Amino acid sequence: MRNYKIASLPGDGIGIDVTAEAVKVLDAVARLDGGIRFEFQEFPWGTQYYLKHGEMMPKDALAILASFDSILLGAVGDPSVADHVTLWGMLLPIRQSFQEYVNLRPIKLLPGIESPLKNKGVKDIDMVFVRENTEGEYSGVGGRVNPGTSAEVALQTGVFTRHGTERILRFAFEVAQKRPKKHLTSVTKSNACNYSMVFWDEVFKEVGTDYADIHADQYLVDAMAAFLVTHPERFDVIVASNLFGDILTDIGSAIMGSIGLGASANIDPSFKYPSMFEPIHGSAPDIQGMGIANPLGAIGAVKMLLEHHGENEMAELLQQVIEQQITAQKVLTPDLGGTAKTWEVGDDIVTRILASR
Amino acid sequence: MRNYKIASLPGDGIGIDVTAEAVKVLDAVARLDGGIRFEFQEFPWGTQYYLKHGEMMPKDALAILASFDSILLGAVGDPSVADHVTLWGMLLPIRQSFQEYVNLRPIKLLPGIESPLKNKGVKDIDMVFVRENTEGEYSGVGGRVNPGTSAEVALQTGVFTRHGTERILRFAFEVAQKRPKKHLTSVTKSNACNYSMVFWDEVFKEVGTDYADIHADQYLVDAMAAFLVTHPERFDVIVASNLFGDILTDIGSAIMGSIGLGASANIDPSFKYPSMFEPIHGSAPDIQGMGIANPLGAIGAVKMLLEHHGENEMAELLQQVIEQQITAQKVLTPDLGGTAKTWEVGDDIVTRILASR
Ligand SMILES: CC(C)[C@H](C(=O)O)[C@@H](O)C(=O)O
Numbered sequence: 212m213r214n215y216k217i218a219s220l221p222g223d224g225i226g227i228d229v230t231a232e233a234v235k236v237l238d239a240v241a242r243l244d245g246g247i248r249f250e251f252q253e254f255p256w257g258t259q260y261y262l263k264h265g266e267m268m269p270k271d272a273l274a275i276l277a278s279f280d281s282i283l284l285g286a287v288g289d290p291s292v293a294d295h296v297t298l299w300g301m302l303l304p305i306r307q308s309f310q311e312y313v314n315l316r317p318i319k320l321l322p323g324i325e326s327p328l329k330n331k332g333v334k335d336i337d338m339v340f341v342r343e344n345t346e347g348e349y350s351g352v353g354g355r356v357n358p359g360t361s362a363e364v365a366l367q368t369g370v371f372t373r374h375g376t377e378r379i380l381r382f383a384f385e386v387a388q389k390r391p392k393k394h395l396t397s398v399t400k401s402n403a404c405n406y407s408m409v410f411w412d413e414v415f416k417e418v419g420t421d422y423a424d425i426h427a428d429q430y431l432v433d434a435m436a437a438f439l440v441t442h443p444e445r446f447d448v449i450v451a452s453n454l455f456g457d458i459l460t461d462i463g464s465a466i467m468g469s470i471g472l473g474a475s476a477n478i479d480p481s482f483k484y485p486s487m488f489e490p491i492h493g494s495a496p497d498i499q500g501m502g503i504a505n506p507l508g509a510i511g512a513v514k515m516l517l518e519h520h521g522e523n524e525m526a527e528l529l530q531q532v533i534e535q536q537i538t539a540q541k542v543l544t545p546d547l548g549g550t551a552k553t554w555e556v557g558d559d560i561v562t563r564i565l566a567s568r
Numbered sequence: 569m570r571n572y573k574i575a576s577l578p579g580d581g582i583g584i585d586v587t588a589e590a591v592k593v594l595d596a597v598a599r600l601d602g603g604i605r606f607e608f609q610e611f612p613w614g615t616q617y618y619l620k621h622g623e624m625m626p627k628d629a630l631a632i633l634a635s636f637d638s639i640l641l642g643a644v645g646d647p648s649v650a651d652h653v654t655l656w657g658m659l660l661p662i663r664q665s666f667q668e669y670v671n672l673r674p675i676k677l678l679p680g681i682e683s684p685l686k687n688k689g690v691k692d693i694d695m696v697f698v699r700e701n702t703e704g705e706y707s708g709v710g711g712r713v714n715p716g717t718s719a720e721v722a723l724q725t726g727v728f729t730r731h732g733t734e735r736i737l738r739f740a741f742e743v744a745q746k747r748p749k750k751h752l753t754s755v756t757k758s759n760a761c762n763y764s765m766v767f768w769d770e771v772f773k774e775v776g777t778d779y780a781d782i783h784a785d786q787y788l789v790d791a792m793a794a795f796l797v798t799h800p801e802r803f804d805v806i807v808a809s810n811l812f813g814d815i816l817t818d819i820g821s822a823i824m825g826s827i828g829l830g831a832s833a834n835i836d837p838s839f840k841y842p843s844m845f846e847p848i849h850g851s852a853p854d855i856q857g858m859g860i861a862n863p864l865g866a867i868g869a870v871k872m873l874l875e876h877h878g879e880n881e882m883a884e885l886l887q888q889v890i891e892q893q894i895t896a897q898k899v900l901t902p903d904l905g906g907t908a909k910t911w912e913v914g915d916d917i918v919t920r921i922l923a924s925r
């Protein structure tokens with residue numbers, strides 16, 4: 212029996228709605244496979260917890276989480292507390308402390324989904340973003356001088372280490388090697404960010420010499436953002452810094468038809484720490500509990516969890532089930548033009564998994 | 569006679585092609601108006617100059633330019649020299665030294681132009697980006713520790729001063745006040761950039777109290793990038809930092825149908841220094857001289873130059889001429905589905921200006 216201990220962190224807003232479906236789906240996978248067991252433990256951390264306890268998670272949260280094999284995260288954030296407090300209190304410390312330095316985000320236009328783009332090439336949208344996930348613009352380094360006065364200055368420093376830059380670029384090249392197109396695009400802004408991004412470009416070039424079989428190219432982030440709208444079919448694997456990866460993957464989920472479909476994996480490839488799986492969408496607390504949140508992003512994250520643990524058969528099955536579920540065009544949430552509730556989509560996926568034996 | 573001294577800096581690549589058309593158009597405006605005179609002086613600065621002299625512009629370039637009323641810039645950049653060298657050698661020092669702290673970029677879907685977006689609301693795309701243009705992520709502050717070793721670290725610091733942040737936000741509120749919708753959206757990433765962007769949000773709130781008539785809201789940059797694809801019709805005036813403004817306006821020019829149509833003004837509102845007007849597109853040296861560059865971005869920049877100098881009648885006329893020229897669907901460059909050459913579009917605009925009397 213392959214046993215996986217999963218920490219479930221629904222977090223805030225619709226994070227709670229969609230995580231329930233993700234757990235249901237993992238349960239169904241275990242029932243189908245027979246050889247897998249998931250042990251879940253749920254932690255009610257997030258903004259509600261913060262409002263009661265003055266912190267997003269207890270002091271020993273990271274120690275507790277460290278004993279799990281993987282983490283399922285819903286979403287974090289609520290208008291009642293400043294975003295930098297909630298995110299630096301929960302999501303970002305997990306990514307950084309657990310050295311989940313890879314944020315993997317596949318962007319694929321699935322059959323049956325309408326993209327907001329007209330381009331003919333749009334049906335060929337099939338790319339993977341490899342986003343740096345522990346440092347860069349998200350290092351949290353900075354400060355303020357002369358606060359509250361007219362001489363005030365706020366400083367925010369992006370920190371790019373060779374170790375951190377090299378490992379993410381190397382990982383991206385390896386991802387590109389496993390795909391038929393073998394095409395890797397690095398996105399920077401070296402004409403303006405004359406230290407950090409120039410450095411990134413250098414390391415990209417260096418690391419690239421070890422991967423002669425990969426067609427490697429570079430774009431500036433502004434041009435790339437426009438290209439994702441005008442020529443998304445041109446790209447295969449895209450590697451970018453923490454901030455640029457964040458922005459570009461949101462454009463990615465927009466062009467794949469709904470931000471509700473995007474899934475993402477925060478991976479520590481060494482397996483020293485648990486990796487974390489989450490939908491790309493945010494917590495949207497205004498629609499929590501209404502049943503209109505699309506759980507397919509969270510369910511896509513479950514697929515990535517299975518892949519991460521080498522459960523490839525089940526991962527592939529789940530991907531097929533998701534695609535069939537969408538193609539059937541029957542049980543879809545409003546973002547995809549349907550009228551189904553969040554849990555109806557989850558149930559439909561479960562039924563399809565169990566029926567697939 | 570209202571006399572304007574214009575420095576023309578064609579720069580590199582198609583910057584040279586389109587600036588020639590912009591100058592032709594200004595000449596036609598002067599002929600039509602009778603009361604305006606433009607005195608042009610062209611400076612051959614840019615990458616070719618750099619390859620000969622080791623610098624993009626001569627040492628006294630800024631002193632020379634300071635005596636002009638405005639600057640027409642084509643584009644800067646060439647693959648033969650690293651982008652941060654060319655840009656920090658020419659474009660960025662002009663923006664920063666001349667305190668052109670406003671980068672104004674109107675994004676409007678013109679009749680006759682096809683947007684790459686399907687959305688029905690797309691025909692209502694009509695927004696203005698107000699981008700901070702002298703500091704923030706483009707401050708050029710940073711460095712490297714332990715260069716070339718495995719302990720190397722590159723640092724890039726965004727510098728946000730109260731003075732610089734307040735003036736751009738105030739300017740944006742004033743722009744919003746002059747538009748019917750009176751809607752201003754500020755774009756930040758305060759959940760991750762916990763010093764700079766949190767500061768920006770605070771100043772936005774403070775300044776906003778002076779503009780109670782403006783509907784002011786805020787978005788995170790990742791969500792905003794996606795919204796520009798899914799709901800661009802929702803926005804009116806958008807204010808953002810140097811880097812975010814850069815990225816978002818490129819998405820803006822993508823959704824307005826061609827990056828070749830985007831125009832931008834780098835403005836010192838105090839008129840102490842010359843302001844600079846340029847198309848949004850880059851130098852694309854691979855297509856220089858081929859006649860396929862769209863000059864309408866550069867010609868749109870001319871319209872903004874006229875506006876800046878209070879030549880509103882001529883500015884409006886030029887805007888009408890541009891719209892008529894596009895609607896006619898006769899003389900268009902390949903990016904808009906036509907077969908006309910760069911100079912044929914310029915000539916057509918000139919003919920229409922002169923015929924409009
Ligand atoms: C919530 C926020 C801090 C986070 C990020 O910027 O990384 C989110 O946008 C994401 O993409 O996972």
Ligand SMILES: CC(C)[C@H](C(=O)O)[C@@H](O)C(=O)O
Nearest residue numbers: 402403433645655659814848
């Ligand atoms: C060329 C580059 C430095 C510049 C910028 O980033 O400001 C350009 O992209 C722009 O938008 O004017």
